[in-house]
Amino acid sequence: xxxxxxxxxxxxxxxxxxxxxxxxxxxxxxxxxxxxxxxxxxxxxxxxxxxxxxxxxxxxxxxxxxxxxxxxxxxxxxxxxxxxxxxxxxxxxxxxxxxxxxxxxxxxxxxxxxxxxxxxxxxxxxxxxxxxxxxxxxxxxxxxxxxxxxxxxxxxxxxxxxxxxxxxxxxxxxxxxxxxxxxxxxxxxxxxxxxxxxxxxxxxxxxxxxxxxxxxxxxxxxxxxxxxxxxxxxxxxxxxxxxxxxxxxxxxxxxxxxxxxxxxxxxxxxxxxxxxxxxxxxxxxxxxxxxxxxxxxxxxxxxxxxxxxxxxxxxxxxxxxxxxxxxxxxxxxxxxxxxxxxxxxxxxxxxxxxxxxxxxxxxxxxxxxxxxxxxxxxxxxxxxxxxxxxxxxxx
Ligand code: NZQ
Ligand code: ZN
Numbered sequence: 036x037x038x039x040x041x042x043x044x045x046x047x048x049x050x051x052x053x054x055x056x057x058x059x060x061x062x063x064x065x066x067x068x069x070x071x072x073x074x075x076x077x078x079x080x081x082x083x084x085x086x087x088x089x090x091x092x093x094x095x096x097x098x099x100x101x102x103x104x105x106x107x108x109x110x111x112x113x114x115x116x117x118x119x120x121x122x123x124x125x126x127x128x129x130x131x132x133x134x135x136x137x138x139x140x141x142x143x144x145x146x147x148x149x150x151x152x153x154x155x156x157x158x159x160x161x162x163x164x165x166x167x168x169x170x171x172x173x174x175x176x177x178x179x180x181x182x183x184x185x186x187x188x189x190x191x192x193x194x195x196x197x198x199x200x201x202x203x204x205x206x207x208x209x210x211x212x213x214x215x216x217x218x219x220x221x222x223x224x225x226x227x228x229x230x231x232x233x234x235x236x237x238x239x240x241x242x243x244x245x246x247x248x249x250x251x252x253x254x255x256x257x258x259x260x261x262x263x264x265x266x267x268x269x270x271x272x273x274x275x276x277x278x279x280x281x282x283x284x285x286x287x288x289x290x291x292x293x294x295x296x297x298x299x300x301x302x303x304x305x306x307x308x309x310x311x312x313x314x315x316x317x318x319x320x321x322x323x324x325x326x327x328x329x330x331x332x333x334x335x336x337x338x339x340x341x342x343x344x345x346x347x348x349x350x351x352x353x354x355x356x357x358x359x360x361x362x363x364x365x366x367x368x369x370x371x372x373x374x375x376x377x378x379x380x381x382x383x384x385x386x387x388x389x390x391x392x393x394x395x396x397x398x399x400x401x402x403x404x405x406x407x408x409x410x411x412x413x414x415x416x417x418x419x420x421x422x423x424x425x426x427x428x429x430x
Contacts, residue, residue, distance in 0.1 A: 036249050036300035043294050045186035046212040049287065051279075053216045054176050057091045057133065058098030060212050064131050064172055065100070072101035073131040074124055076144045079106030082135050082178060085222055091135055091176055103127045108136065111315050111322070112143040114194045117157060120147035124171070134175045134210075138182025138191075138322075141175050145190035145208045148173045160203045161192055163406060167205035175213040179223055180286040181231030181323060183238055183293025185213035193316060199402075200316035215290065217282035225272070229380040230323025231289060232268045236261060237326040238292040242303040244337075244344065244412050250301045257297050258351040264288045265352070265376060272380050306410030307333045310420055313399040318391050327382035328389060331374045332427035338366045340413055345369060386428040396424040 048056055065071035075092070082088045083106075095102055105120050123129070124147060134144035148171040150157030159165040177185045184190065188209050191202040220228070243257040263284055270281040291297065310333070311325035338345050346362045349355035349369025357365050374384045383389035400421035408414040415423070 037247060037302065039299045041295065041299050042206075043186060043209070043296070045210050045294070047186065047215060047290065048212060049215045049283075051216060051218055053214045054087060054090055054219070055094050057174075057176055057214055058094035058096070058100055060214070061095060061100050061131065061133055061174060062098040064174075064211070066130070071099070071131070072103060072127065072129055073133055074120065074127075074129045074144075074147065075102040075104045075133050075135065076108065076120065076140055076147070077104075077106050077135045078108045078137075078140055081222060085219070087176070087178065087219060088135060091133070095133075102133070103129060108140045108143045110137075110139045111193045111200065111319055112139040112146075112191075114146075114158060114192055114196075116143055117146040117150060117192060120144075121150040121157060124151045130171060132171055132173045134173060135178070137177070137179035138184040141173070141177075141182070141184040141210070142190040142192060144173045144175075145170070145184070145210075146192050146203075147171075149190075149203070149205070149208065158192075158194060160205070161194070161199075161201040167203050168207060170205070170207040172211045173208070175210050176219075177213055177215050177286075178219050179227060179231055180215075180220060180289030181227075181234045183235065183289055185210055185215065186290050186294040188295075189293075191312070191322075198316045200312040202312075213290075215286050217279055217286045220282050220286060221277050225276075226324075226381055227321070228268075228271060228285075229377075229382050230321045232264060232285065232380060233323035233327040233330075233377060233382055235285075235289045235292040236264055237307060237323075237330050239264075239297060240330060240348075241305050241308060242297045242301065243348065244304050244334075245301045246341065246412060247301040253297055253299055253301055258348075260288055260291060260297070261352045264292075268380060302411050304410050304412040306412070306415050306420075309409040310399075310403055310423060313403050314391065316402075317395055317399060318389075320389055320391070324382055324389060327377040327384055328386065328391075328427050329423065331370050331377075331384060332423045334370050334373070335367075335426050336419070336423050337413055338363065338370075342366050385430040386424075387430055393424075393428045396421060396428070400424060
C-alpha cells in the first residue's frame with residue numbers, strides 16, 4: 036500500500052427534506068457584517084420545473100441570504116457560461132456559489148469559483164498552464180447521483196472553441212457542503228439514472244484496476260460498492276423509480292465512488308475517462324453513456340496484462356464461478372456481464388449503439404493523448420487508444 040493523505044472537507048447533509056437546510060447552512064459562510072449575497076447557479080430545467088429551486092430560495096430568504104441567479108448550464112457544461120458567471124460574480128461582488136443541479140451545474144460553479152479569483156483566463160487551469168490554488172467556496176444541492184462532483188476535487192468543462200473537454204483537480208474546488216435528498220432523483224429520466232450508474236461504476240473501476248499490491252481493504256470496499264450499485268440499479272429499473280431506499284443507496288454510492296476514499300493507498304487508472312472525454316467533446320454524448328461504450332473495451336484490451344485481476348472482478352462483482360472457466364474465459368465473462376448490465380438499463384455499449392461516427396476515431400485518438408500517454412494501469416499511446424476505440428465500435 037502506498038503512503039497517502041486523505042481529507043474530505045465536504046459536509047454531507049443526506050436525506051428527505053434536507054434541501055430546506057440550504058439557507059441555514061449557507062448563512063454560516065456569511066461575513067461578520069451580516070450582509071451576504073451568493074450566486075445561485077442552476078440549469079433552468081428540472082430544478083425549476085419540480086419546484087426545488089423555489090424551495091431552496093425560500094430557505095435562503097428565511098436565513099437572510101440574498102442571491103443573484105445564473106441559469107442556463109447545459110450538460111457537458113460550456114466555458115462561455117463560466118465566463119458569464121465570473122463576470123457576474125465580480126460585478127455583484129458575490130463571495131459564495133450555491134449550485135443546484137447535477138455534475139454539469141456543479142462543475143460550472145467550480146470553474147466560476149476558480150476564475151473569480153484569478154486575473155488570467157480560467158481556461159489556463161484546464162489547459163494545464165496554471166495550477167489552481169484558490170477558489171470561492173462552492174456548495175451544492177445535488178439532483179442526480181452520477182459525477183460525484185458534490186464531494187470531489189474535479190471540475191470538467193467543455194471549451195466550445197475547438198471542442199476540448201478538460202478537467203481540473205484542485206483541493207480548493209471541493210464543495211464545503213452538499214445536500215443529498217434521494218427523493219429529488221425520482222424525476223430523473225431512466226436514461227439519466229442509467230448514465231449516473233455507469234459513471235459511478237466507472238469511477239470505482241478506474242480505482243479498482245491498479246497494480247498496487249496489498250490494498251485489500253479498498254479492493255473489497257470497491258467490490259462491495261459495485262455490487263450494491265448493480266443490485267440497487269436493478270431494483271430501480273424493475274419498477275422501483277420511487278423506491279426511496281434504492282435511490283438512497285445509489286445516491287450515497289455516487290459520492291463514495293468519487294470522494295477519493297476508494298483511492299487511498301493505490302493509484303487509479305483513468306484512461307477510460309480520458310478516452311471518453313473525446314466522445315463527449317465531439318458528439319456531446321452524456322458522459323455515462325460514453326463510459327458504457329469505452330470501459331468494456333478498455334478491459335478487453337487489457338485482459339492480457341493481469342488476467343487474474345480481471346477474473347477476480349468477474350468473480351467478486353459479477354458472480355462468475357471460476358470452476359466453470361479458465362482465467363481468461365472468466366475475465367471475458369465478466370466483460371460480457373458488464374455489457375449486458377449496461378444494455379439492460381438502456382445504455383449503449385458500442386459506437387453503433389449510440390450512432391457515433393467511426394470515421395472520427397483517428398482524430399479522437401490523437402486528441403486523447405494531447406498531454407501524453409493515458410492511464411496508469413498501463414500507459415496508452417495514440418495507437419492503443421485507437422485500438423480501444425476500434426474494440427468499442429463492435430457491439
Ligand atoms: O438541466 P436539467 O433539466 O436538470 O437536466 C439534467 C440533464 O439534462 C438532468 N437532470 C438532473 N437532475 C435531474 C434531471 N432531470 C430530472 N430530474 C432531476 N432530478 O440530467 C441531465 C444530466 O445532468 P448532468 O448534470 O449533466 O449530469 P451529471 O451529474 O452526470 O454530470 C455530467 C458532467 O460531469 C462531468 C461529466 O464529464 C459531465 O460533463 N464529470 C464531472 C466529474 C467531477 N466533477 O468530479 C467527474 C466525472 O467523471 C465527470 O467527468
Ligand atoms: Zn466520470
